Amino acid sequence: MANDYKIILEDVAKSFGGNKVLDGVNLEIERGESMAIIGQSGSGKSVTLKCILGLIRPDRGAIRVDGENITDLSTRDFERVRAKFGMLFQGSALFDSLPIWRNVTFSLTQGRNQDAARMRKIAEENLERVGLDAKVLNLRPSELSGGMQKRVALARAIAPRPEIIFFDEPTTGLDPIRADVINDLIVELVEDLGVTALTITHDMASARKIAHRVAMLYQGKIIWRGPRDRLYDSGNPYVDQFVQGRAEGPIR
Amino acid sequence: MTVIFLNAALTFFGSIGRVLIAAFSAIGRVSIFAWTTVSRAVRPPYYPARFFEQLLQIGWFSLPVVGMTAIFSGAALAQQIYTAGSRFNATSTVPAVVVLGMVRELGPVLVGLMVAGRVSSAMAAELGTMRVTEQLDALTTLRTDPYRYLIAPRLFASLVAMPLLVLIANAIGIFGGYFVAVYKLHFNPTGYLATTRLYLDATDLQMALVKSCFFGFFIALMGCYHGFRTQGGAAGVGRATTDAVVSAFIMILLSNMIITLMAFG
Numbered sequence: 155m156a157n158d159y160k161i162i163l164e165d166v167a168k169s170f171g172g173n174k175v176l177d178g179v180n181l182e183i184e185r186g187e188s189m190a191i192i193g194q195s196g197s198g199k200s201v202t203l204k205c206i207l208g209l210i211r212p213d214r215g216a217i218r219v220d221g222e223n224i225t226d227l228s229t230r231d232f233e234r235v236r237a238k239f240g241m242l243f244q245g246s247a248l249f250d251s252l253p254i255w256r257n258v259t260f261s262l263t264q265g266r267n268q269d270a271a272r273m274r275k276i277a278e279e280n281l282e283r284v285g286l287d288a289k290v291l292n293l294r295p296s297e298l299s300g301g302m303q304k305r306v307a308l309a310r311a312i313a314p315r316p317e318i319i320f321f322d323e324p325t326t327g328l329d330p331i332r333a334d335v336i337n338d339l340i341v342e343l344v345e346d347l348g349v350t351a352l353t354i355t356h357d358m359a360s361a362r363k364i365a366h367r368v369a370m371l372y373q374g375k376i377i378w379r380g381p382r383d384r385l386y387d388s389g390n391p392y393v394d395q396f397v398q399g400r401a402e403g404p405i406r
Numbered sequence: 407m408t409v410i411f412l413n414a415a416l417t418f419f420g421s422i423g424r425v426l427i428a429a430f431s432a433i434g435r436v437s438i439f440a441w442t443t444v445s446r447a448v449r450p451p452y453y454p455a456r457f458f459e460q461l462l463q464i465g466w467f468s469l470p471v472v473g474m475t476a477i478f479s480g481a482a483l484a485q486q487i488y489t490a491g492s493r494f495n496a497t498s499t500v501p502a503v504v505v506l507g508m509v510r511e512l513g514p515v516l517v518g519l520m521v522a523g524r525v526s527s528a529m530a531a532e533l534g535t536m537r538v539t540e541q542l543d544a545l546t547t548l549r550t551d552p553y554r555y556l557i558a559p560r561l562f563a564s565l566v567a568m569p570l571l572v573l574i575a576n577a578i579g580i581f582g583g584y585f586v587a588v589y590k591l592h593f594n595p596t597g598y599l600a601t602t603r604l605y606l607d608a609t610d611l612q613m614a615l616v617k618s619c620f621f622g623f624f625i626a627l628m629g630c631y632h633g634f635r636t637q638g639g640a641a642g643v644g645r646a647t648t649d650a651v652v653s654a655f656i657m658i659l660l661s662n663m664i665i666t667l668m669a670f671g
Binding site: 204207208209233236237239240241243244245247248249250260261264265266267310 | 451543
């Protein structure tokens with residue numbers, strides 16, 4: 155059965171100093187599935203993502219991508235795995251010293267100035283996918299609004315046609331309408347490109363729209379997982395309190 | 407009594423120990439950072455365009471401030487030597503002291519400090535901002551090594567730019583001294599230049615170049631190291647910038663002293 159899973163987390167743990175952030179996370183994500191991890195700020199969502207991306211090395215446990223344990227790969231071997239990944243950062247994390255088209259094609263050139271004409275073309279195609287036209291090609295990231303920056307970041311993440319895309323709080327900092335536009339785009343891209351998606355968010359509307367399945371992270375462990383339709387009748391008091399945004403409850 | 411005394415001694419030695427451990431672990435982290443940069447930079451992909459961009463930033467755009475520093479210092483130095491020398495009939499030492507003082511000490515150190523103020527701070531602020539806005543993580547996820555793409559070009563550009571800047575500053579500094587000596591203190595221009603040439607030795611220039619290579623290395627290393635490890639938003643960037651400049655200053659002055667003492671040891 156393991157073959158059906160794109161990503162498997164087995165007992166992943168990570169501490170910073172004496173602070174246990176992840177305390178044995180277990181999670182399986184199927185090929186082509188869109189999974190959302192919800193949880194409070196500081197519950198370890200970002201750390202989970204960074205462990206999979208290889209930005210942080212977990213203290214314990216295994217992370218399997220296509221069956222391969224990536225936790226003990228060398229820097230050079232990890233490069234090969236990273237080619238499967240695309241990532242949308244919370245603050246977009248566009249390179250403000252480069253024009254938009256260089257940003258979008260960055261993973262293809264790895265930052266070198268080559269094939270300008272072909273790269274502009276590729277940038278244009280990818281920007282079109284996220285609903286931006288060629289007018290922005292030569293602008294700098296700081297000249298765009300937050301929502302447009304998010305789209306450019308999305309175009310940058312999909313440009314190398316990754317097999318897995320990670321979304322870190324994709325709607326944070328956007329107004330509800332722009333947030334929904336981004337949600338729609340993510341749903342569309344995940345379907346069209348046939349990728350596996352993992353989103354971390356505390357925006358319930360976004361989680362319900364983007365994800366097929368939702369998992370909740372609390373105190374470094376996955377305490378609940380289920381299809382998105384069960385999110386509001388999970389029968390789990392922690393999930394109930396979180397999705398309804400109540401101050402009273404088991405979480406304090 | 408003995409217990410109180412022992413406790414006081416433990417606290418005292420404990421605090422010394424903590425400072426030492428912190429210092430050594432910092433040295434270890436900087437060394438690992440430098441080694442990682444150099445060992446990755448020797449393997450492709452290379453970024454020549456980034457290197458030349460940095461060379462322009464560090465070398466060319468530092469010229470005005472370096473030139474001013476050198477001419478003012480050379481001029482002031484000539485006047486000081488003249489005033490001090492006149493107390494024991496030694497005003498004729500002005501050209502010799504200006505050229506040696508400038509080339510061996512003041513040139514490299516002052517240029518080092520000025521460039522550190524300009525460049526280490528800018529590097530720390532830029533890389534620190536990239537860290538807190540997740541641009542460094544983004545680079546990694548886009549399969550680009552920040553050490554090769556960001557750090558190595560800065561390190562090598564600084565290493566190349568500093569010797570050139572110091573040579574230029576030395577020439578300008580000597581000219582500053584010459585200017586004051588000839589037009590204010592009425593030295594003979596031909597004689598002044600002849601003495602200058604007589605005292606200027608290849609080993610002095612060698613020393614200036616060795617020093618400036620070390621300084622260039624420390625300027626970029628401190629800027630990049632502190633920028634790279636930035637934590638905690640805007641305040642963190644501020645701290646990183648301050649730490650970069652202060653540690654670059656200390657490394658410049660310390661290595662300058664060690665090189666000077668070793669050269670004449």
